[in-house]
Amino acid sequence: MLAGIEPAFSAGLKIKINAVAMHGGFETEVDDLIRFAHGQGMDLTLIEEMPLGDVSHDRRESHLSLTDLRHRLSGRWTLTPLPDRTGGPARYMRVAETETGGRLGFITPLSCDFCAGCTRLRVSATGELFTCMGEEGSVGLRDVLRSGESDQVLEARILDAVSRKPEGHAFRISSSGWRESPAPCPISEAETCTLPS
Numbered sequence: 113m114l115a116g117i118e119p120a121f122s123a124g125l126k127i128k129i130n131a132v133a134m135h136g137g138f139e140t141e142v143d144d145l146i147r148f149a150h151g152q153g154m155d156l157t158l159i160e161e162m163p164l165g166d167v168s169h170d171r172r173e174s175h176l177s178l179t180d181l182r183h184r185l186s187g188r189w190t191l192t193p194l195p196d197r198t199g200g201p202a203r204y205m206r207v208a209e210t211e212t213g214g215r216l217g218f219i220t221p222l223s224c225d226f227c228a229g230c231t232r233l234r235v236s237a238t239g240e241l242f243t244c245m246g247e248e249g250s251v252g253l254r255d256v257l258r259s260g261e262s263d264q265v266l267e268a269r270i271l272d273a274v275s276r277k278p279e280g281h282a283f284r285i286s287s288s289g290w291r292e293s294p295a296p297c298p299i300s301e302a303e304t305c306t307l308p309s
């Protein structure tokens with residue numbers, strides 16, 4: 113990562129670091145990570161781990177609530193909520209100028225569900241349109257694009273996919289571990305969320 117940052121700086125790119133928050137070493141190193149990122153003039157965004165993909169560790173043990181971590185960070189850093197939006201789900205806080213002056217982001221899909229305001233769509237390199245990271249399904253766009261069909265046909269397929277975009281993911285964490293709920297997560301369940309909306 114460090115080897116990639118310097119050339120990016122030299123090229124004049126604006127850099128932001130994303131870090132997946134996990135129990136263990138991350139908790140003891142997060143203050144240093146804040147100092148490092150902000151010392152280089154970079155935003156740092158912390159992200160809660162989601163149960164997606166295969167990993168070698170036990171997510172029941174690694175899950176770290178960023179809502180809880182933010183409360184702990186508030187005891188060590190002077191954090192002020194910001195209204196800033198960067199086109200994604202991150203909510204930002206400013207660390208006091210006398211400390212780092214940098215911007216600290218939080219992406220909290222589990223402890224502070226932001227699905228109700230999600231407008232995200234993703235298109236893979238193979239032309240698959242994914243309307244939600246919390247679902248496996250996708251809609252193929254490649255055949256339409258390669259068939260020479262009109263833009264209206266393509267638009268209709270996209271709109272059809274968007275009309276079926278889930279209200280939210282169904283991931284929940286509990287003391288007994290991960291479980292999947294059949295119901296989408298309503299934002300009202302995020303009672304622990306106190307980040308600015």
Ligand code: SF4
Binds near residue numbers: 226244281
């Ligand atoms: S609706 Fe899906 S893509 Fe949007 S924030 Fe929720 S899980 Fe992520």
